[in-house]
Amino acid sequence: MVYLDNNATTPLDPQVIKAMADFMPTHFGNPSSLYPIGRKVKEIINGGRELIASVLGAHRSEIVFTGSGTEADNFAILGVMDALPDKREFITSAIEHPAVLRTGQYLEKKGYKVTYVPVDSQGVVDLDFLSDAITPQTALISVMHANNEIGTIQPIEKIVEIAKKKGVLVHTDAVQTFGKIEVNVDKLGVDLLSISAHKVYGPKGVGALYIRKGTNIYPFVHGGHQERGLRAGTENTIGIVGFAEAVRVLKERWKKDKERVEKLALKLKEGIEAKIPQVKFNGHPENRVKSTLNFAFPGLEAEAILLALATKEIYVSTGSACSEESEEVSHVLLGIGLKPEIARSCLRFSLGRFNSEEDIEIVLRELPEIIAKLRSISAFHPEEA
Ligand code: PLP
Numbered sequence: 001m002v003y004l005d006n007n008a009t010t011p012l013d014p015q016v017i018k019a020m021a022d023f024m025p026t027h028f029g030n031p032s033s034l035y036p037i038g039r040k041v042k043e044i045i046n047g048g049r050e051l052i053a054s055v056l057g058a059h060r061s062e063i064v065f066t067g068s069g070t071e072a073d074n075f076a077i078l079g080v081m082d083a084l085p086d087k088r089e090f091i092t093s094a095i096e097h098p099a100v101l102r103t104g105q106y107l108e109k110k111g112y113k114v115t116y117v118p119v120d121s122q123g124v125v126d127l128d129f130l131s132d133a134i135t136p137q138t139a140l141i142s143v144m145h146a147n148n149e150i151g152t153i154q155p156i157e158k159i160v161e162i163a164k165k166k167g168v169l170v171h172t173d174a175v176q177t178f179g180k181i182e183v184n185v186d187k188l189g190v191d192l193l194s195i196s197a198h199k200v201y202g203p204k205g206v207g208a209l210y211i212r213k214g215t216n217i218y219p220f221v222h223g224g225h226q227e228r229g230l231r232a233g234t235e236n237t238i239g240i241v242g243f244a245e246a247v248r249v250l251k252e253r254w255k256k257d258k259e260r261v262e263k264l265a266l267k268l269k270e271g272i273e274a275k276i277p278q279v280k281f282n283g284h285p286e287n288r289v290k291s292t293l294n295f296a297f298p299g300l301e302a303e304a305i306l307l308a309l310a311t312k313e314i315y316v317s318t319g320s321a322c323s324e325e326s327e328e329v330s331h332v333l334l335g336i337g338l339k340p341e342i343a344r345s346c347l348r349f350s351l352g353r354f355n356s357e358e359d360i361e362i363v364l365r366e367l368p369e370i371i372a373k374l375r376s377i378s379a380f381h382p383e384e385a
Contacts, residue, residue: 002314002359006199006352007148007176007292012242013201013353019245020203020238031235032226041237048244055247056193056210057184064209064227065240066220069175069196070099072209073142075220075231076171076192077103080140081112082218087139089113091168093125093154095335100142100173113137121337122284123152131162138168145174145183145193149332149348150283151292153177160189169215175199175207179250180258180289191215197239201353202246206239257353262290264360265351269293271364276371282336282346291351296338300374302347308370314363317348 003011023044029037031045050060066072077100081090092104094116104114115133117125125143134141141163146153156172163170171192174183179200185193192215196207211217211230223232272279272295282294297305302318309316318330333343349363 002312002355002362004349004351004355004359004363005315005317006355007348007350008317009198009204010201010352011354012203013246013249015249016202016242016245020242023241024238027237027241031237032224045235045237045240048240048247051244051251052195052208052247053210055183055251056178056195057186058210059213061228062185062210062213064211064230065235065243066194066207066209066231067205067236069173069194069199069207070097071220072194072196072207073097073099073171073173074103075209076194076211076217077107077140077142079217079220079230080169080171080192080215081107083216084139087137089115089135089137089139091115091117091130091133091138091141093117093119093143095119095123095147095149095332096142096144097148097173097175100144101331117143119152119335122287123147123150123282123332123336124284124287125154125159127155127158127162130159134163134166134168138166140169140171142171142173145172145177145188146181146289146292147283147332148176149292149330150294150336151176151288151290152284153181153287153289156188156190164189176289176292179254180291185210185212192217197243197246200246200250203239203242206236206243208243253353258291261351261353261355264355264357265291265293265349267357268349268351268360268363271360272367275364275368280342282333282338293349293351294333294346295349296342296346297371298342298345299378300345300371302345304374305347305367305370308374309363309366312362312366312370314366317350318346 027041029041031042049063053060053063108114117130119125143154160170169191172190173194175196177183178195191212193210198204219230221232280296329340329343
């Protein structure tokens with residue numbers, strides 16, 4: 001199997017599996033219980049919190065565990081909007097993950113004004129547009145650190161600079177950058193930041209929200225006093241242990257992984273460009289998460305390519321896993337100005353820690369053949385591309 005869909009999810013790191021397996025049989029106590037087996041679990045969770053905080057450059061009291069990256073995004077946005085009831089405006093970008101976009105749509109239904117800032121052809125948000133959209137009514141700006149489909153990295157520091165001058169809070173969805181490039185809350189200057197375990201070789205169903213000390217935010221799940229009363233519910237202890245172990249592994253090896261994975265991605269990019277005529281690369285040429293490659297194969301439906309690759313046990317994606325099951329054309333690809341028929345021809349290759357040179361060689365052997373075959377049976381005219 002050649003797995004090139006690491007932006008959708010990553011395999012569990014063996015060390016993560018071991019940490020969870022070692023934890024499960026003995027540490028079943030409820031972290032809220034006052035006797036030793038409960039207290040021990042609480043201690044372990046807080047150790048994980050401390051570790052994740054340290055990697056982000058945060059304090060452990062600023063980390064709240066959530067049920068996913070999606071929940072962290074929802075919590076950041078709805079929690080801030082609820083805490084600032086006099087401010088009725090929210091700003092985000094046009095190419096966010098559905099976790100943010102649909103939360104924006106929900107706010108619109110509740111009567112808020114939501115502005116979706118457009119991006120240029122490389123996927124970078126229009127800073128002038130963003131700046132002009134801010135009013136005294138604006139509570140929060142949420143712009144993703146890097147896009148999940150094309151990898152473009154946003155100028156978060158600049159957004160923060162603009163926002164701070166006008167007293168507006170900033171959230172960033174760092175689900176696709178955490179573990180791939182440096183993510184430091186002080187360097188970015190953000191007030192809130194979302195991450196997710198299953199994108200960094202940890203388990204699915206656990207994420208975290210960084211909330212800068214002093215940020216005005218309303219609780220997201222109401223109930224017990226867990227997570228300082230901000231996100232009630234007995235903690236996903238096994239998931240948190242796995243998340244923390246994944247981050248421990250990241251801390252040791254992310255720089256080495258980054259170098260190796262980026263080299264493999266470059267080899268794949270150059271190979272595709274050299275071997276397949278009429279491909280178009282999507283995203284920023286430089287300022288992007290380099291393990292993400294998005295290509296248009298004009299004249300073809302991406303789904304046909306995806307399925308043909310799957311018969312060879314090569315797994316890629318047509319966009320974000322969340323929109324894959326719907327017929328919708330990717331809002332990200334439309335957002336960077338692609339025509340719908342070109343957007344429908346785009347495939348994402350996302351590499352990760354467990355990819356090898358051999359994986360890339362297999363793809364570079366199989367993909368050109370598949371494209372040539374599919375084009376020969378479609379009505380593809382290169383001059384229309
Ligand atoms: N934000 C981005 C940019 C993502 O890529 C994803 C997952 O694809 C999410 C949020 C959602 O994270 P989770 O799958 O943990 O809900």
